[in-house]
Structure formats: C-alpha cells, structure tokens
Amino acid sequence: MQLKKQNKSNLKALLTTATCALLGGTVQAATQANTEETWEFDTALMHYSETDRVSATEVIIAGKKTFVNDEVLSLKLTFDTLTGASANGAVAQPTPQTFTRPSGNGQYTIQEGETPLDDTFQDTRVQFTGQWTQPWWEGYTVSVGGNLSKEYDYTSISVNGNIARDFNNKNTTLSIGTAYAYDLIEPEGGIPDPLSAMLIGDSDDPSFESEFNATRIGSDDNKTTFDVLFGVTQVINRKMIVQFNYSLSTSSGYLTDPFKVISSVNANGEAQEYLHENRPDDRTKHAFFGQTKYHFDSGFLDASYRYMTDDWEIESHTFDVRYLIPFSNGHFIEPHVRMYTQSAADFYQPFIQEDAPLPDFISADYRIGDLDTYTVGLKYGIPMDNNNELSFRLEYYHQAPKSNGTEAIGVLNDVELYEPIDAIVAQVTYSF
Numbered sequence: 001m002q003l004k005k006q007n008k009s010n011l012k013a014l015l016t017t018a019t020c021a022l023l024g025g026t027v028q029a030a031t032q033a034n035t036e037e038t039w040e041f042d043t044a045l046m047h048y049s050e051t052d053r054v055s056a057t058e059v060i061i062a063g064k065k066t067f068v069n070d071e072v073l074s075l076k077l078t079f080d081t082l083t084g085a086s087a088n089g090a091v092a093q094p095t096p097q098t099f100t101r102p103s104g105n106g107q108y109t110i111q112e113g114e115t116p117l118d119d120t121f122q123d124t125r126v127q128f129t130g131q132w133t134q135p136w137w138e139g140y141t142v143s144v145g146g147n148l149s150k151e152y153d154y155t156s157i158s159v160n161g162n163i164a165r166d167f168n169n170k171n172t173t174l175s176i177g178t179a180y181a182y183d184l185i186e187p188e189g190g191i192p193d194p195l196s197a198m199l200i201g202d203s204d205d206p207s208f209e210s211e212f213n214a215t216r217i218g219s220d221d222n223k224t225t226f227d228v229l230f231g232v233t234q235v236i237n238r239k240m241i242v243q244f245n246y247s248l249s250t251s252s253g254y255l256t257d258p259f260k261v262i263s264s265v266n267a268n269g270e271a272q273e274y275l276h277e278n279r280p281d282d283r284t285k286h287a288f289f290g291q292t293k294y295h296f297d298s299g300f301l302d303a304s305y306r307y308m309t310d311d312w313e314i315e316s317h318t319f320d321v322r323y324l325i326p327f328s329n330g331h332f333i334e335p336h337v338r339m340y341t342q343s344a345a346d347f348y349q350p351f352i353q354e355d356a357p358l359p360d361f362i363s364a365d366y367r368i369g370d371l372d373t374y375t376v377g378l379k380y381g382i383p384m385d386n387n388n389e390l391s392f393r394l395e396y397y398h399q400a401p402k403s404n405g406t407e408a409i410g411v412l413n414d415v416e417l418y419e420p421i422d423a424i425v426a427q428v429t430y431s432f
Contacts, residue, residue, distance in 0.1 A: 223253030269410030
C-alpha cells in the first residue's frame with residue numbers, strides 16, 4: 001500500500017512534478033527552490049478481509065522532511081498483522097481430509113467438499129524504510145535508501161539507489177536505478193524436502209518427531225533479488241504528464257513456498273498423499289510500465305498499464321485508473337478501478353496423478369496459476385485545518401483462479417477446484 005498526499009489547491013503542481021518510482025524510492029524534478037525546512041506526515045490504518053480466509057490490519061506512519069537545499073528525507077514505519085486461513089494447495093475432496101501442520105505440531109481436518117485451508121495462518125510484520133534524495137549537480141538528482149522487514153519466520157533487507165537527469169527545462173527526466181535484496185526464510189518446522197510426501201500421523205507418537213524431521217532438509221534458506229529500472233518522464237503540456245519504465249528483476253535461491261503442497265490422486269481423483277511443492281531456484285522478470293496523469297477542468301486522471309513476463313512463463317497485464325474529482329468546498333472523491341490477469345507458470349498443476357512421472361518442479365499454488373482479479377472502490381477526502389487532510393477509502397476485491405487446461409478426473413468433477421475469493425479493503429488516512 002502506498003501513501004500519497006493529495007493537495008486539491010495545487011493540482012497543477014502535482015501534474016507538473018515528474019515522478020519516477022524505483023522500489024520504494026522516488027526521484028522528483030524540483031519546480032522551485034525551497035525557502036524553509038518542512039515536515040509532512042501521512043498516517044493510515046488499513047483493514048483487508050477475505051471471506052472465510054485471511055484478514056490483515058496495517059498501520060503506516062510516513063514522514064518526509066524537505067530541507068532548504070532541496071534535500072529530502074523520507075521515512076516510513078509499517079506494522080501489520082495477518083490472521084485467518086490460507087489455502088495449502090491441496091484439492092477439495094468429497095470426503096474429509098487430514099493434514100499435518102507445517103510446524104509438525106498436530107493435525108487439522110478439512111470437511112468434505114471444502115478447499116483445504118490451514119486455519120492457523122498468522123503473522124506479524126514490522127517494516128522500516130528510509131530514503132534520501134538530493135540534487136547532485138546541475139540537472140541531476142540522486143537517491144539512496146534501504147528497507148528492513150521482519151516477520152516471525154521471514155527477514156528481508158534491501159538497499160537501492162538511483163540517479164535522474166533533467167532535460168528540456170525540467171520537462172524531461174531520464175532515470176536509472178538499482179536495488180538489491182537479501183531474504184532469510186525460517187519457517188517453523190523447517191524447510192521441507194522438495195516433492196517428499198507430507199507425514200500424517202499421531203504427533204504424540206514417540207517416533208513421529210524423527211519421521212517428521214526426515215522430511216526436512218534444513219531449518220532455513222535464503223534468496224537474493226537484484227533489480228534494475230530505466231525510466232523516462234515527460235511533461236507534455238501544462239495539463240499532462242506521461243511516464244514509461246522498463247524493469248529487470250532476477251531472483252535466485254529458495255523460491256519455493258514451504259507451506260504449500262500438491263495432491264497426488266488416483267485414477268478416480270481421490271487423494272492418496274500430499275507432496276511438498278518445488279519451484280526453480282532462479283527467476284527472471286521483465287516489466288514494462290506506462291502511466292499518464294491529466295488535469296481536466298473537472299478533475300485529475302491517473303491511468304497506468306503494466307505488462308510483466310518471466311522465464312516461468314507467467315505473463316500478466318495490469319490496468320489501473322483513478323479519477324480525482326474536487327469540489328468547491330475542498331472535499332474530493334476518487335473512484336478507482338483495477339483489473340489484473342495472468343497466465344500460469346509452466347510448472348503449475350492443480351493436482352498430479354499418482355502414476356504420472358514426477359516432474360522436477362511442480363506447484364498447485366493458485367497465485368502462480370491462471371488468474372483474473374478486479375478491484376473497484378472509492379476514496380473520499382476532507383480538508384482539515386492547517387492544510388491537513390482526512391480521507392476514507394473503501395474497495396471491493398474479487399479474485400478468480402482459472403483452469404490451466406488440466407481436466408478434472410473422477411470425484412474432482414464434483415468439487416470446486418478453483419474457488420473464487422472476495423475481499424473488502426477499508427482504509428483511513430490522515431495527512432498533516
């Protein structure tokens with residue numbers, strides 16, 4: 001979630017500010033020299049709730065100080081909690097199913113016809129981000145920053161830097177930036193042996209612990225990610241600005257989800273065992289992004305399109321449109337529509353037949369399968385004293401996993417293999 005302060009009395013300034021975002025960092029073309037040091041703050045409370053699944057509550061405090069020499073310090077602290085149930089990857093069955101928890105401590109049972117969900121899913125995350133931006137020499141701006149995120153079983157550390165060059169009376173900005181991230185994964189219960197069968201039995205049995213540990217290959221693993229971004233921002237006229245970016249991202253290391261399994265079924269579609277998934281240990285992504293902002297007499301349009309492709313054969317398209325409508329009393333509304341579609345990874349399968357050859361890589365995680373989503377919502381802003389602002393955002397999110405062409409067999413024809421997900425997002429933001 002990104003916080004963005006909207007100043008209705010200065011829409012033209014918003015429009016003519018060239019912005020190029022790189023992985024949390026921002027480079028801006030300054031329109032005039034600052035004459036005083038100022039702090040600006042955004043605070044937000046957001047709640048995300050899926051029907052019968054995951055719920056998340058997030059608190060954000062972001063501050064930005066602009067110095068007299070156009071240097072900018074940006075800081076952000078994020079705290080969120082997640083609870084509820086998460087799909088483990090197995091397919092629904094016409095009979096109850098029992099699974100061992102990822103920690104190895106106990107089992108849980110899923111009723112007939114229901115998508116297998118692990119109802120102990122919970123986590124807490126604290127994230128701190130810092131960014132420093134300053135003019136370098138005439139026409140150049142540099143920015144460096146870092147990020148630290150800590151969850152119960154996941155730690156991420158990243159650094160980034162970019163440089164922007166203004167041309168054409170600051171109407172054109174070219175930028176290049178890089179980022180490097182190191183992630184440490186420490187799942188409770190350890191790292192499962194890829195493609196091994198989930199151990200199901202009495203966890204109080206004296207031999208269970210040693211048998212469970214035999215399905216693990218270690219207590220932790222890591223991955224690294226390197227990103228590079230090239231961008232151009234162009235002011236078209238006093239009402240319109242456009243931006244184009246290309247980004248390359250390469251990841252290597254442990255890219256498997258230690259909590260996901262795939263059902264191994266017989267010829268009648270009945271689950272015989274549950275195999276721990278396995279994904280390739282490297283991934284390269286290419287993304288192309290275009291955005292335009294236009295100041296109409298009646299409002300402010302912000303529209304963007306993103307295309308992503310990778311060597312897992314996932315392709316995605318994202319369309320995002322916001323239209324800010326100001327009122328004479330300083331209030332505003334901002335309708336929002338977002339549409340997203342993606343194709344499946346080449347190793348995605350909703351299930352595997354027990355007599356089929358076991359592939360090197362396989363996952364039943366619907367998040368890397370064929371998928372369509374859309375979001376519709378509305379933001380309402382209220383001006384407060386001293387140029388402060390209070391806003392409310394309410395959105396509806398719908399996610400529809402789809403078949404990748406795999407035909408259901410036997411009893412799988414009688415259950416929901418691709419269950420849709422509905423969620424509500426509510427957010428309150430105060431800027432001062």
